[in-house]
Amino acid sequence: MSMIQADGLTFSYPGSPDPVFENASFQIDTGWRLGLTGRNGRGKTTLLRLLMGEYPHEGSLISSESFDYFPSPVPEPERLTAEVLEDLCPEAESWRFPKELGLLGVEEEALWRPFSTLSNGERTKALLAVLFLREGRLPLIDEPTNHLDAHGRELVSAYLRRQRGFILVSHDRRFLDGCVDHILALNRADIQVQAGNYSSWKENFDRAQQFEEAKDERLRKDVRRLQKAARRTSVWSDRVEASKTGAYGKGFVGHKSAKMMKRAKSLEARQEKALEEKQGLLQNREAMEALKLSPLTHHARRLVSCSELDLWYGDRKVCGPLRFAVEQGERAALEGRNGSGKSSLLKLLMGQEIRHGGELSLAPGLQVSYVPQDASFLRGSLGDFILERGIGESLFKAILRKLGFSREQFGRNLEDFSGGQKKKALIAASLCEQAHLYVWDEPLNFVDIDSRLQIEELLRNFAPTMIFVEHDRAFQEAVATKVISL
Numbered sequence: 001m002s003m004i005q006a007d008g009l010t011f012s013y014p015g016s017p018d019p020v021f022e023n024a025s026f027q028i029d030t031g032w033r034l035g036l037t038g039r040n041g042r043g044k045t046t047l048l049r050l051l052m053g054e055y056p057h058e059g060s061l062i063s064s065e066s067f068d069y070f071p072s073p074v075p076e077p078e079r080l081t082a083e084v085l086e087d088l089c090p091e092a093e094s095w096r097f098p099k100e101l102g103l104l105g106v107e108e109e110a111l112w113r114p115f116s117t118l119s120n121g122e123r124t125k126a127l128l129a130v131l132f133l134r135e136g137r138l139p140l141i142d143e144p145t146n147h148l149d150a151h152g153r154e155l156v157s158a159y160l161r162r163q164r165g166f167i168l169v170s171h172d173r174r175f176l177d178g179c180v181d182h183i184l185a186l187n188r189a190d191i192q193v194q195a196g197n198y199s200s201w202k203e204n205f206d207r208a209q210q211f212e213e214a215k216d217e218r219l220r221k222d223v224r225r226l227q228k229a230a231r232r233t234s235v236w237s238d239r240v241e242a243s244k245t246g247a248y249g250k251g252f253v254g255h256k257s258a259k260m261m262k263r264a265k266s267l268e269a270r271q272e273k274a275l276e277e278k279q280g281l282l283q284n285r286e287a288m289e290a291l292k293l294s295p296l297t298h299h300a301r302r303l304v305s306c307s308e309l310d311l312w313y314g315d316r317k318v319c320g321p322l323r324f325a326v327e328q329g330e331r332a333a334l335e336g337r338n339g340s341g342k343s344s345l346l347k348l349l350m351g352q353e354i355r356h357g358g359e360l361s362l363a364p365g366l367q368v369s370y371v372p373q374d375a376s377f378l379r380g381s382l383g384d385f386i387l388e389r390g391i392g393e394s395l396f397k398a399i400l401r402k403l404g405f406s407r408e409q410f411g412r413n414l415e416d417f418s419g420g421q422k423k424k425a426l427i428a429a430s431l432c433e434q435a436h437l438y439v440w441d442e443p444l445n446f447v448d449i450d451s452r453l454q455i456e457e458l459l460r461n462f463a464p465t466m467i468f469v470e471h472d473r474a475f476q477e478a479v480a481t482k483v484i485s486l
Contacts, residue, residue, distance in 0.1 A: 038186030
């Protein structure tokens with residue numbers, strides 16, 4: 001075991017007015033299973049890149065470790081998976097690959113298929129296996145769950161729990177709880193390192209915030225009381241000065257006035273101390289403003305129904321026959337393994353050309369708002385995006401602000417956004433649209449936990465009709481009113 005030591009770490013991206021890290025200091029053990037958390041844009045991926053030595057920085061970031069980053073690029077993905085893995089990890093004996101893949105739920109036959117033909121989930125698992133087969137390197141794992149179904153997340157979490165020493169970025173609460181033993185939290189005002197999983201860290205963080213909120217309220221009352229007392233003392237002092245008459249009176253009154261002045265200075269000092277103490281509180285409190293939604297009410301009770309529905313991918317039937325209905329006010333979660341047709345079903349709902357059999361019917365005049373799984377297509381300015389979607393600019397930007405965007409980010413092009421920021425732009429656009437039905441396909445990929453909690457609260461409070469796919473088990477359990485298994 002060794003240590004990673006940061007001391008006065010400072011880093012800004014070229015042209016950015018705000019530093020990602022400013023005089024940051026922390027110490028972590030390379031033997032920990034460390035979960036790295038924080039809101040989008042707080043610097044999680046940046047920290048991993050700094051550890052990889054990719055960016056120049058001020059201050060020190062010291063470690064004797066060599067690092068490997070996930071996801072790693074795969075040259076020539078058209079080659080057999082076995083060949084790809086051997087090139088990525090030449091020091092591993094060939095029998096190790098099927099053994100590790102088996103622990104992750106991947107069949108051995110996947111080794112003898114071109115890497116490019118693997119599902120996104122299979123690619124994730126294969127690259128994770130390689131990561132831990134390499135010797136003498138500390139894995140840096142950046143959001144491995146984005147292409148994994150719920151079962152896959154459980155397998156990967158159990159796999160990571162067997163390992164010793166890694167740094168993991170994830171926004172899936174259940175996943176973090178299942179595989180980490182320490183948390184490094186990038187908060188608004190500081191960096192916290194704590195033993196335990198995400199839930200234990202969150203409990204301690206919330207408790208600290210509640211303590212500071214109570215202290216803040218107490219100090220606020222103290223300041224108001226001291227201000228009133230100072231005003232009274234000032235009035236008394238003025239009256240005393242005005243009452244001076246005669247030599248004796250002037251001496252007596254002057255003494256009394258001096259006492260009043262001394263008291264006023266004491267009150268002023270106590271007030272300044274209380275204000276100074278108050279300024280040190282609640283610096284890590286996140287702005288968790290409530291989101292709003294205005295769903296439309298349809299005249300029909302049943303909005304979606306299907307009967308004997310089969311879905312096909314090429315010549316392969318991926319699911320069916322399906323029979324289900326979604327009624328107004330229901331939030332239906334589609335559940336199934338990777339490749340079971342969940343995204344295909346949502347695309348069919350949106351009118352795209354998807355090979356199918358059976359019947360899928362929508363209520364007449366149904367207005368639908370869609371959040372696609374993939375956000376990589378986003379290009380250009382926010383202004384162009386707003387015009388293209390036909391949404392209100394002020395409402396759209398207000399939602400983004402509530403989801404953690406700074407005003408400076410509004411001037412950047414969408415292609416320069418992080419993965420989480422792109423998904424937030426798509427979610428915010430959907431929330432601006434008045435619709436009878438909201439169709440969301442894995443909306444939370446890359447989205448931070450605080451924003452997930454905001455969206456959970458929104459959907460529970462406004463109860464829109466929804467059909468969605470989301471493998472974050474905690475989110476699904478909090479939001480879904482029914483589950484449709486594919």
